[in-house]
Amino acid sequence: MIKVWKHTQPPFQYNIKANMKDKQQLLGIFAYLDDLLNVLKALKEANQPIETVYSPVRRDEIQEAMGLKPSAVRFFTLVGGVLGGIAGVSLASYAHLRWNLITSGKPILAWIPFVVVFFESLILISVLFSVASMVLKGRMLRKRLPIAYDTRFTQDRFGILVSCTWDEIGKVSKILEESGAEEVHEIGQS
């Protein structure tokens, strides 16, 4: 039996002039991965925009089904590496020109030992950029978790949040139920 919860009252109780084309969100909760993949396929065929897919574990099948582009974290990591390497060598060069330590005729700016400085600062700054970009691109650092979030998504349940209009709710609910959703929730206006 499919349970349906309504998290909000239908808009016509508060706003008579509500437009039936206002966006609504439906959350389907699944226990099985193949059900989730089937519903993803069905929703894409029905041209329904999928907001979010929740899962307790990283699965390549979900990533492929969502058709995601390669992550931009790679680019930020590269930028961080380049900036870090330049910064390290610049710091070492500036320090040696500012405070000369003249020893046994060795050069003031010795590029061979500066390779170590270059390498370490490259790694450090690229890692910092990488983590920062992951946090920003993943939209983390939230004050509150989204209303659609269910704590079972970190346990053993998958979820899919779909946007639709009021008159599409029935169709989308049917797709979710037929694909094996354990529960379907109406989340509220997006």
Place this chain on the structure above:
Amino acid sequence: MENFSYLSVNQKILGTLSRPRKIYYFVIALLILGVLCGAACWAYQITMGLGVAGYVHPVFWIIYLVNFVFWIGIAHSGTLISAILYLFRAKWRTAIARSAEAMTIFAVMIAALFPLIHLGRPWIFYWLIPYPNQRTLWPNFQSPLVFDFLAVSTYFTVSLLFWYVGLIPDLAVIRDRANGIRQRIYGFLSLGWIGSHNQWHHYGTTYLLLAGLATPLVVSVHSVVSWDFAFCVIPGYHSTIFAPYFVAGAIHSGLAMVLTLLIPLRTILRFEEIITIKDLESIAKTLLLTGLFVGYSYIVEQFMSWYGGNRFEHDIFIFRVIGHYSFMFWLMVLCNAIAPLFFFLKKVRTNLKSLFGIAIIINIGMWTERFVIIIGSMAQDFIPYQWDFYSPKWVEITITVGSFCLFFLLFLLFVKLLPSVSIAEIKENLNPPMRRQQVKNQSYIASEHSKKAVGYVGRTL
């Protein structure tokens, strides 16, 4: 782990975070006592001066530097297991990576203390940091000591971030099952993780990149530490073999420490199904490999000291074998090169007691190796007139014991406050829940029931 589901993985691993038994508090109290004793000795040393330690001319790098190199070496294996084996897609790393990474971080923290302890004026350690200052002084970026500062601080930062990124999904698991102040703390630390496809996508790429960036650090950091010695001219230090020699030794000691920590952890937390004998056997095989590297290095060093024709270099290696510290040398060879050879026997590799015993022996041997290299070489350098031999005093022995207590204290706290096995990665290795598999299982169970019924009826008839 085939019988595990996503739910049972959560329950099994989160169960280790529950209220501990009394013995845990007793051990924590003992370790805190050890740390306080070490700290008190350090305070005494700062007040009275370095003379209270066993410094004797010409040995001015004593067991503080031995400990520094030892702990940096311990740290390397954690990164090897978590980063390098991740790139190689070695499945056996999954159950042990989290604990190994934690070991890395704690080991680096303790290693970083020893250059401060070893300073006569530790309050001016910050002069090594390159920042614009009123003194208009800058550190010498050509010095291996400055390389050390850069390498070790980079290694600590990268290891910490790599460990933390891997922890984020698990912190969210704890957040969703906690309440009160615990929920707030874990919620804050989990950075609002919700397990969306977007987050998993960027997380996967970041984790892979961090693994790739941490990998060269395993080689570079201990190479840089070895250059603290190789850049000197003292016979026994000034050798080009030092970088690979130290790196191989670091991985050897680190793997031994991983076994030392994991075997009791596995037994006490009842992780036998997660950290299997096969995983421990894989570590033993890697230890066998690194033991062969280390043994080979010992032979090559001796050979090259003779073949190179440098009288002073040759003499220092003869002194190691038959001189004042020869007991330490032979202990080192026995513990590091001979003891791991027992891992050729499968019976030894798969027996918990022998695994634990040989791991402890290797830990002792690797500490002894650093002693032989650092102190043995400095005690007898070019001029026989100034040779003298160092023996540790109670001050540095207590500080050393205190550092071990601090390491185990931090690890015990980690085991109780954070999941010591990666929940997300364990789940990734499991077969995902599939409806068609469930239907197949149910029809199999139904068919088995019907077979039994027919058989019963058949027998009755």
